[in-house]
Amino acid sequence: MSIGTVPLKFRVTIDNKQCMACARCVENCSYGVFRMENGVVRVSPRHCVACHRCLAMCPRDAISIEERPVDYRSHPLWTTDVKEAIFNQARTGKIIVGGMGNALPYPVIFDRLVLDACQVTNPSIDPLREPMELRTYLGKKPSHLDLLTKINGDVELISTLVPNLKLETPIMIGHMSYGAISLNAQTSLAKAVNEIGTFMGTGEGGLHESLYPYQGNMIVQVASGRFGVDINYLERGAAIEIKIGQGAKPGIGGHLPGEKVNREVSVTRMIPEGSDAISPAPHHDIYSIEDLKQLVRGLKEATEWKKPVFVKIAAVHNSAAIAAGIARSSADAIVIDGFRGGTGAAPRVFRDHVGIPVEAAIASVDAKLRQQGIRNEVSIIASGGIRESADVAKIIALGADAVYIGTAALIALGCRVCGTCNRGVCAWGIATQRPDLVKRLDPETGSKQVANLIHGWTDELAELMGAAGINSIESLRGNRDRLRSYMLDEALMTVLDVKSVGA
Amino acid sequence: MCGIIGVIDRKRELMDGSSIRQALSRMNERGSGEGAGYVAYGVFPEFKNYYAIHVFFDNIHESKGAVDALLSEWGTIVHDEEIPTSDHARIRKVHTPWRYFFKPDATLMPRSTAPEEDIVTYIVMRVNTTMTGVLIFSSGKNIGVFKASGWPEDVADFYKIHEYKGYIWLGHNRYPTNTPGWWGGAHPFNLLNWSVVHNGEITSYGTNRRYIESYGYQCTMFTDTEVVAYLVDLLVRRHGLSAEMAVKALAPPFWDEIDRMPEKERLLHTAIRLTYGPALMNGPFAIVVANENSIVGFTDRIKLRPLVSGEFGNRLFISSEEAAIRTMEPDVEKIVMPRAGSPIVGRLIA
Numbered sequence: 001m002s003i004g005t006v007p008l009k010f011r012v013t014i015d016n017k018q019c020m021a022c023a024r025c026v027e028n029c030s031y032g033v034f035r036m037e038n039g040v041v042r043v044s045p046r047h048c049v050a051c052h053r054c055l056a057m058c059p060r061d062a063i064s065i066e067e068r069p070v071d072y073r074s075h076p077l078w079t080t081d082v083k084e085a086i087f088n089q090a091r092t093g094k095i096i097v098g099g100m101g102n103a104l105p106y107p108v109i110f111d112r113l114v115l116d117a118c119q120v121t122n123p124s125i126d127p128l129r130e131p132m133e134l135r136t137y138l139g140k141k142p143s144h145l146d147l148l149t150k151i152n153g154d155v156e157l158i159s160t161l162v163p164n165l166k167l168e169t170p171i172m173i174g175h176m177s178y179g180a181i182s183l184n185a186q187t188s189l190a191k192a193v194n195e196i197g198t199f200m201g202t203g204e205g206g207l208h209e210s211l212y213p214y215q216g217n218m219i220v221q222v223a224s225g226r227f228g229v230d231i232n233y234l235e236r237g238a239a240i241e242i243k244i245g246q247g248a249k250p251g252i253g254g255h256l257p258g259e260k261v262n263r264e265v266s267v268t269r270m271i272p273e274g275s276d277a278i279s280p281a282p283h284h285d286i287y288s289i290e291d292l293k294q295l296v297r298g299l300k301e302a303t304e305w306k307k308p309v310f311v312k313i314a315a316v317h318n319s320a321a322i323a324a325g326i327a328r329s330s331a332d333a334i335v336i337d338g339f340r341g342g343t344g345a346a347p348r349v350f351r352d353h354v355g356i357p358v359e360a361a362i363a364s365v366d367a368k369l370r371q372q373g374i375r376n377e378v379s380i381i382a383s384g385g386i387r388e389s390a391d392v393a394k395i396i397a398l399g400a401d402a403v404y405i406g407t408a409a410l411i412a413l414g415c416r417v418c419g420t421c422n423r424g425v426c427a428w429g430i431a432t433q434r435p436d437l438v439k440r441l442d443p444e445t446g447s448k449q450v451a452n453l454i455h456g457w458t459d460e461l462a463e464l465m466g467a468a469g470i471n472s473i474e475s476l477r478g479n480r481d482r483l484r485s486y487m488l489d490e491a492l493m494t495v496l497d498v499k500s501v502g503a
Numbered sequence: 504m505c506g507i508i509g510v511i512d513r514k515r516e517l518m519d520g521s522s523i524r525q526a527l528s529r530m531n532e533r534g535s536g537e538g539a540g541y542v543a544y545g546v547f548p549e550f551k552n553y554y555a556i557h558v559f560f561d562n563i564h565e566s567k568g569a570v571d572a573l574l575s576e577w578g579t580i581v582h583d584e585e586i587p588t589s590d591h592a593r594i595r596k597v598h599t600p601w602r603y604f605f606k607p608d609a610t611l612m613p614r615s616t617a618p619e620e621d622i623v624t625y626i627v628m629r630v631n632t633t634m635t636g637v638l639i640f641s642s643g644k645n646i647g648v649f650k651a652s653g654w655p656e657d658v659a660d661f662y663k664i665h666e667y668k669g670y671i672w673l674g675h676n677r678y679p680t681n682t683p684g685w686w687g688g689a690h691p692f693n694l695l696n697w698s699v700v701h702n703g704e705i706t707s708y709g710t711n712r713r714y715i716e717s718y719g720y721q722c723t724m725f726t727d728t729e730v731v732a733y734l735v736d737l738l739v740r741r742h743g744l745s746a747e748m749a750v751k752a753l754a755p756p757f758w759d760e761i762d763r764m765p766e767k768e769r770l771l772h773t774a775i776r777l778t779y780g781p782a783l784m785n786g787p788f789a790i791v792v793a794n795e796n797s798i799v800g801f802t803d804r805i806k807l808r809p810l811v812s813g814e815f816g817n818r819l820f821i822s823s824e825e826a827a828i829r830t831m832e833p834d835v836e837k838i839v840m841p842r843a844g845s846p847i848v849g850r851l852i853a
Contacts, residue, residue, distance in 0.1 A: 118706070121680055121704050122703070122704040122706060122786050122787050122807070123787060123807055125805070130805055131757045131759065131804075131805070133757060133758055135758050137777050141777045141778055141780075142774075142777075142778050143778075144741075144742040144778065145742070145744070145774055145775065145778050145779075147744060147745075147748055147771075149745055155745070155747075155748060155771060156767075156771075157767075157770055157771045157774050159774060159778075161770075161773070161774055161777060164777065370713055370714075370716070370717040371717065373717045373718065375714075375717060375781075376714070376780065376781050397709075468706060469704075469706035469785065469786050469787070470707060470785045470786070471785060471804065471805065472783055472785060472804075474707075474710070474776075474780035474781060475706065475707030475710050475783055475784075475785035475786075476710070477710055477780070477781070478709070478713050478714075478781070479707060479709035479710040480709050480713075481708060481709030481712075482706075482709060
């Protein structure tokens with residue numbers, strides 16, 4: 001006990017004048033903050049993670065939650081988080097695991113980039129009155145076309161195109177596995193992408209039978225643990241994604257705690273019930289780029305070259321060269337997952353300290369592929385920290401074809417980003433497998449909310465493009481002339497290939 | 504704003520520059536007197552087998568030696584001379600315009616399938632990106648660009664274009680916003696046998712430029728128009744597309760239209776859009792592109808700039824304004840306003 005009690009993270013108070021002792025908070029809090037004693041609600045604030053389920057369910061606004069009511073003496077170096085991590089490890093001697101994405105206050109590059117709009121010399125285009133094209137094709141494309149003009153003037157296409165994914169919006173939902181999130185959460189996402197005409201990833205968790213109706217909009221993942229992979233799974237996907245790395249934890253594999261592996265999860269993942277699902281750090285059949293090439297071809301052979309194969313890597317220092325290597329395989333698209341990407345569970349040290357921001361990674365990958373003259377032959381998908389439609393517009397202008405969103409889609413389902421997905425007791429029914437919690441999330445309502453979000457962003461993106469005098473997403477892609485940096489340093493401006501505001 | 508005009512005589516009958524001068528000044532409301540230019544095809548019959556490299560020198564003594572040396576390194580200068588000009592009250596001669604007739608040595612680019620063209624392209628890019636005070640603004644065979652800062656009629660008189668006879672002419676009346684007063688910023692833009700006049704602004708320039716640069720072109724003229732010349736060169740000369748198909752890549756039909764096409768056509772247009780997405784040009788524009796055999800006029804996909812065509816005998820006219828065409832040929836027939844994205848093509852038939 002030499003460390004003793006640390007200050008409260010959250011103070012939870014109940015206004016007894018408001019409270020009507022309905023016990024909804026008691027019922028809804030899966031972290032055990034509330035209990036009923038003699039008709040009065042009592043709190044154990046130390047359990048609170050600020051997931052706000054109680055707030056959202058309280059009919060009388062009787063609950064208030066205050067962050068760090070008593071804090072340590074402020075210090076720029078020995079911050080609260082640093083000190084508490086030390087206490088934690090002094091007690092346990094273990095690696096600290098957390099959920100969600102990078103929690104350090106690094107500057108956000110997106111917020112230092114501004115978009116352009118037309119004035120006078122060219123008219124802005126009104127998407128309500130003129131066509132505005134967001135349709136995006138993901139997959140390999142030829143570098144040039146062979147056409148044959150016949151004597152009668154008809155033009156015949158000689159080149160053959162390989163299958164591409166057709167998206168009606170450049171916004172997709174990234175890979176969050178069944179296991180990490182609940183089936184109701186996955187079903188909500190699946191119904192939403194099906195309605196919108198876009199795609200989502202299964203994550204490394206297999207494809208649950210009940211999602212088969214939506215398989216045409218699902219990208220199945222093959223990761224280092226190969227969980228849930230068989231020919232049935234591969235054939236059901238609209239595309240296949242090989243996951244090499246993840247932005248939240250570059251360099252290490254996934255970890256699904258055994259508590260989350262119930263019967264259904266076990267069947268879908270093809271692992272024993274209750275066992276930890278730990279994916280190896282590397283794929284043990286990929287020790288070099290040519291091995292990756294073989295796996296890409298292997299998956300294509302297995303599915304008769306009918307499906308695009310994506311390769312996802314974490315955004316790291318050398319992403320550009322790695323991506324150039326991937327582009328030379330038969331891979332159709334490269335997913336670059338930035339260091340702000342979310343996760344169900346990651347070691348804190350990786351989550352906060354390894355990898356680079358997606359903005360810089362996309363800019364350098366796009367530039368490298370252009371230098372090598374192969375940019376348009378492969379698609380680039382950006383993920384990790386895309387928060388709003390402006391981020392989508394900016395990352396496309398930096399060179400991405402499309403984006404994956406993850407956390408944003410979960411927020412649309414109610415997630416408050418409390419960062420405790422790893423505990424498996426998500427009160428919103430998202431990152432949990434506990435039946436009583438899962439049933440809180442109604443896939444009908446959930447899918448509507450997620451579809452609304454993508455719809456709203458898509459409309460905003462169309463408006464932004466129109467304002468910039470662009471009526472086709474191809475003309476936004478890599479169009480860094482339509483971005484300006486606001487207070488970014490010169491080195492980063494060179495990497496991003498953007499000018500300063502006013503220049 | 505800007506006003507553009509182009510004419511081709513499909514039987515190669517030659518026209519002197521006096522009537523296009525009149526037509527272009529008819530559109531002075533579209534210009535500001537800070538840039539105008541012409542290009543004519545067929546103007547150097549005695550040197551027709553040589554590349555006519557036109558150069559603006561800021562100072563002959565300072566930089567001509569370096570250009571002579573570079574050209575001699577890559578081939579033979581058959582003849583060179585100062586481009587004749589007349590003293591003109593309203594044109595300040597800030598550059599000395601010069602022309603070389605040049606024969607590249609094809610053996611110096613052994614691995615190329617079009618060594619002469621590649622050598623000339625290389626020289627243009629090299630000079631324009633690395634030499635200060637020098638700009639190559641015309642590099643085709645039997646082709647001359649005449650441009651400067653001023654009103655169209657003054658620029659025409661300055662270069663005495665009524666003394667040149669060509670079977671294709673393009674003209675441009677400029678209202679500059681970006682590089683006023685700079686001769687290099689006036690149109691037409693030219694590379695090899697491609698010449699471009701353009702009214703508008705290309706909002707996709709950043710995408711188009713990066714695409715074209717990955718094929719070794721370098722944009723050096725601080726304007727979005729030059730990218731059009733390079734895109735056409737890439738699509739038509741290097742990738743072998745017809746003019747019509749190149750326009751379908753640069754200003755393609757909307758997906759809604761493509762979705763409604765019969766299957767074969769749908770696949771063709773889908774393939775074009777997928778392959779040439781980065782070449783798609785967005786923003787308001789009307790453009791006329793010429794090479795030694797044809798002229799092609801087209802607009803952006805929603806026709807935010809005017810374009811009209813007319814015919815008379817063997818001649819096809821394309822312009823921003825019907826009034827300009829009528830100035831050149833009062834009896835013009837078949838006045839047509841093409842739909843957005845559909846090209847008007849005039850080809851030689853003799």
